[in-house]
Amino acid sequence: MSTLSVAPSGGVRGLVRDAGIVAGRELRPLVRSPFSLIFGMIQPLVFLALFGPLLAGSLSGSSRGLGSDVWQWFVPAILVMTTLFGTSTVGANLLGEFLTGAHERMLVTPLSRQSLLVGRALKELVPLAGQAVIIVLVMLPFGFDLYPAGALLGLVLLTLFGIGLGSLSYALAVAVRRTDWMFWVVHQTLLFPLMILSGMLLPLETGPAWMRTAAEFNPLAHMVTAERLLFAGRIGEADVAWGFVAAAATALVGLWVGIRAMHRST
Known part of the structure; x- marks a missing residue:
């Protein structure tokens, strides 16, 4: 592991600088071995190739007018799913650092503890953004329509949500560090009910x-609803605003919980 040497700093400027240092440190393995980005594409592409066609005949009753085109309905949901899986599992990396002592070595540097959380969360968003771009480009020849303004706002929305969820994942890792198997118990117990009740894979309009x-x-x-509307170019709808409220609330709660956990980390 590389050694960090920085001067003590405070305030917002210091936090931004420290978070950039942490993010850069965390990104070095990805730059040296970009194949992890390619491997991360396997699951979303499998879902698009095998699950997408099965939805073609089941979306006619979908509300908000998105049911006529399966890809306009399904691709944004896959982007949310990629962010969900990518950021909710990052706490497992921190558990690995606990075992090797790498986290303890980071704690004794002059870097603020907030930056250790924020920098790691920002690092996770870089490969996810790359995967999102690749997924959209792959689906364009299959009839997926791209609305650039809506797509950019959609990526901003995913970023907000990913920061919050990644921070919660790190907080969970700190909480269960002495019984690390509990991380996966909590993760799996919460993740799949949230997915099913989001209408990500199947429309909820026909459900109970x-x-x-x-x-x-x-x-x-x-x-999920906001991402579908944004990628359909329907930026001004009220459900888009509710999506940003949900993402911002997740980010604020996640950062608050995560920073408190990181301050208590020893």
């Missing part, structure tokens, strides 16, 4: 009333 009601309290459901 209790599922539709539960989805209203699921921030991931608002995220």
Whole structure:
């Protein structure tokens, strides 16, 4: 592991600088071995190739007018799913650093503990952004329509959500560091119900009333709806605003919980 040598700093400028140092350190293995970016594409492309065609005949009843084109409905959901899986598992990397002592060595540097969290969260968004661009480019020849303004806002929305979820993942890793298997128990217990109740893979409009009601309290459901509207070029709809509210709330809660956990980390 490379040694970091920095002078103590404070304030917002110091936090930004320290977070940049941490993010750069975390990105070096990705730059040296970019194949991890390619391997990360396998799951979303498999879903698009095998699951997407099965949806073609089941979206006619989908609301908000997105059911006529399966790719306009499904590709944004796959981007959310990629962000969800990518950022919710980053705490496992921190568990590995606990075992090797790398995290403890970072704690004794002059870097602020907030930057250790923010820098790691920002690092995770770089490969996810690259994967999102590749997925969109791959789907363009298959009839997926790209609306650049909406797509850029969609990436901003994913970034907000990813920072919050990644921070929560790190906080969970700190909380269960002495029983690291609990990380995956909590992760799997929460992840799949949230996915199903988001309408990510199947439309909820035809589901039972209790599922539709539960989805209203699921921030991931608002995220998925907003991404579909943004990638359809429908920027001004109210559901887009609710998606940003859900993403911003996730980011604020995640950073608050994550920073508190990182300060208590020893």
